[in-house]
Amino acid sequence: MLRNFCVISLLLFHWVISTPAYSASYVAYAGVNLVKNIQVSEQQALNFGQISNLNGSCQMLQDGSLVASGAQTCNQTQNPGIFSISGSLDQAISISVSQGATIPGVEFTPALVGSSNQQLTGGSTTIAVIGTLAINNAQQGNKAIPYIVTVNYQ
Numbered sequence: 771m772l773r774n775f776c777v778i779s780l781l782l783f784h785w786v787i788s789t790p791a792y793s794a795s796y797v798a799y800a801g802v803n804l805v806k807n808i809q810v811s812e813q814q815a816l817n818f819g820q821i822s823n824l825n826g827s828c829q830m831l832q833d834g835s836l837v838a839s840g841a842q843t844c845n846q847t848q849n850p851g852i853f854s855i856s857g858s859l860d861q862a863i864s865i866s867v868s869q870g871a872t873i874p875g876v877e878f879t880p881a882l883v884g885s886s887n888q889q890l891t892g893g894s895t896t897i898a899v900i901g902t903l904a905i906n907n908a909q910q911g912n913k914a915i916p917y918i919v920t921v922n923y924q
Contacts, residue, residue: 816851851899870916875908
């Protein structure tokens with residue numbers, strides 16, 4: 771009887787040891803590219819100078835020259851906005867410009883000069899912003915019209 775017990779025990783032990791596993795583990799890795807925080811600084815303020823409050827629009831071209839339409843008479847050369855962007859070396863970035871809060875009677879539509887997709891060659895780049903001012907029954911006086919420059923890594 772003891773012999774039968776030993777044989778059965780050995781058979782059970784062999785069955786337990788040779789039974790295939792029904793679970794598995796795998797070590798996976800999450801990837802990440804840690805980059806410097808993007809810094810944007812205004813080097814030169816976009817400025818249309820002095821224009822009339824007559825209804826119409828004033829468009830700034832890439833060289834800063836102004837083109838009038840409607841009753842506007844702007845025709846001088848002024849300053850595009852110049853921004854310095856810095857971040858991680860040689861990373862691709864996307865840039866956009868958009869309207870900020872509105873000013874009664876004055877609508878500013880900003881435009882980026884050049885490509886919205888750029889490279890931080892050497893860790894930095896410079897961009898220019900121009901745009902169009904639309905005047906519609908605006909009150910005279912100095913105006914500070916906000917606009918937004920957004921930069922993201924691609």
